[in-house]
Amino acid sequence: MVTSDPDEELLVRIADGDPAAVRAFVARKLPRIHGLAQRMLGDAAEAEDVAQETFLRVWRQAPKWRPGQAKFDTWMHRVALNLCYDRLRRRREIVTDEPPEQADEGPAPDRGLEAQDTGRRVGSALAKLPDRQREAVVLCHYQELGNIEAAAVMGVTVEALESLLSRGRRTLRIALADLVER
Amino acid sequence: MTKEEFQALAETYGGEVARWPTGLRDDAALLAAAEPAFAQAALARESSLDAALDALPRTRASTALYDRVLADAPVVRRRGRFWRLWLAPAGVGAALASIAAAGMIIGVQLGEQSAVSADASAQSVADLDVSAIAEEG
Numbered sequence: 001m002v003t004s005d006p007d008e009e010l011l012v013r014i015a016d017g018d019p020a021a022v023r024a025f026v027a028r029k030l031p032r033i034h035g036l037a038q039r040m041l042g043d044a045a046e047a048e049d050v051a052q053e054t055f056l057r058v059w060r061q062a063p064k065w066r067p068g069q070a071k072f073d074t075w076m077h078r079v080a081l082n083l084c085y086d087r088l089r090r091r092r093e094i095v096t097d098e099p100p101e102q103a104d105e106g107p108a109p110d111r112g113l114e115a116q117d118t119g120r121r122v123g124s125a126l127a128k129l130p131d132r133q134r135e136a137v138v139l140c141h142y143q144e145l146g147n148i149e150a151a152a153v154m155g156v157t158v159e160a161l162e163s164l165l166s167r168g169r170r171t172l173r174i175a176l177a178d179l180v181e182r
Numbered sequence: 183m184t185k186e187e188f189q190a191l192a193e194t195y196g197g198e199v200a201r202w203p204t205g206l207r208d209d210a211a212l213l214a215a216a217e218p219a220f221a222q223a224a225l226a227r228e229s230s231l232d233a234a235l236d237a238l239p240r241t242r243a244s245t246a247l248y249d250r251v252l253a254d255a256p257v258v259r260r261r262g263r264f265w266r267l268w269l270a271p272a273g274v275g276a277a278l279a280s281i282a283a284a285g286m287i288i289g290v291q292l293g294e295q296s297a298v299s300a301d302a303s304a305q306s307v308a309d310l311d312v313s314a315i316a317e318e319g
Contacts, residue, residue, distance in 0.1 A: 019255075022252065022255045023252065026248065026251050026252060026255075030243050030247070030248060030251060031242070031243055034242075034243040034247065035240055038240060038241065039238065039240075044241045047241075048243070048244065048247045051243065051247060051251070052247065052250050052251055052254065055251045055254060055255075056254050059254060059255050059256050116239070118234060118237040119237045119238050119239040120239075122234055122235055122237055122238040123238055123239070126235075126238065137235075140195065141196065141232070141235055142235075142238075144201070146203070146204075147195075147203050148203075162194050165194050165195070166190070166193055166194040169193060169194065169196075169228075169231060170193065172231065172234075172235065173231050176231070176234050179230075179234045180227070180230040180231045180233075180234050181226060181227045181230040182227070
């Protein structure tokens with residue numbers, strides 16, 4: 001149960017058929033949902049597809065939305081994550097025998113620690129995390145959701161979220177050991 | 183809050199106490215005041231992981247994606263149709279008025295000028311937007 005939803009006013013205007021509200025809502029939410037999908041999937045094209053599909057569901061749901069149950073943003077994150085998981089499952093079905101192609105992740109002495117290389121290695125380490133740990137890291141670190149909200153999106157308790165988050169960060173720390181302080 | 187609890191929170195939520203759960207920040211501040219060296223070391227260690235995570239590149243949503251998402255919005259589609267429907271009869275009226283005006287001009291002017299008016303009339307007819315009507319019908 002939430003006392004106020006920052007998206008409520010826009011949703012009411014969208015339901016009333018206000019095109020300016022639609023544009024404002026897209027400007028507010030699309031970068032976040034696109035970013036979420038990109039970090040979960042590590043693929044720009046798939047992230048765009050997920051973002052578009054998420055908004056299709058938003059347009060269907062917005063007129064029926066009743067405030068007070070959960071934040072619309074929480075619901076939207078859940079929808080986007082479900083779509084990401086659909087795609088991750090499909091990938092696993094396609095790649096059955098062969099392990100997924102991984103980028104070279106060792107520190108290359110001739111490459112240094114340039115930002116691009118760091119980013120590539122972080123992406124690779126993130127992609128290798130168990131899905132739920134990656135989800136916890138993406139929601140809390142990149143999406144900057146609070147622990148209660150992130151737990152609600154994931155459908156787990158705050159304690160379970162903290163466990164996933166802590167394990168995810170520990171694994172990332174090991175994978176990126178040469179980049180971070182010990 | 184104990185040092186172990188502080189350490190565990192840093193390892194969970196990162197090196198920026200402002201991003202920790204609201205209810206724990208005051209206790210964390212007390213611990214940091216009592217054990218500054220320990221707290222700073224723990225936070226610095228996690229901040230370096232945060233910084234590494236922030237290096238993950240991110241492509242911005244493309245303009246084409248914005249366009250696609252907006253095109254899918256039923257509100258925008260509905261409004262667009264509404265205005266086209268509303269404007270279509272107006273367009274027909276304006277075209278008919280143009281034709282009538284052209285006719286009057288033709289009636290009073292010489293042949294060369296009549297040809298110009300006839301062109302204008304033809305253009306007005308060509309401008310009639312009946313596609314919206316056909317689409318909605």
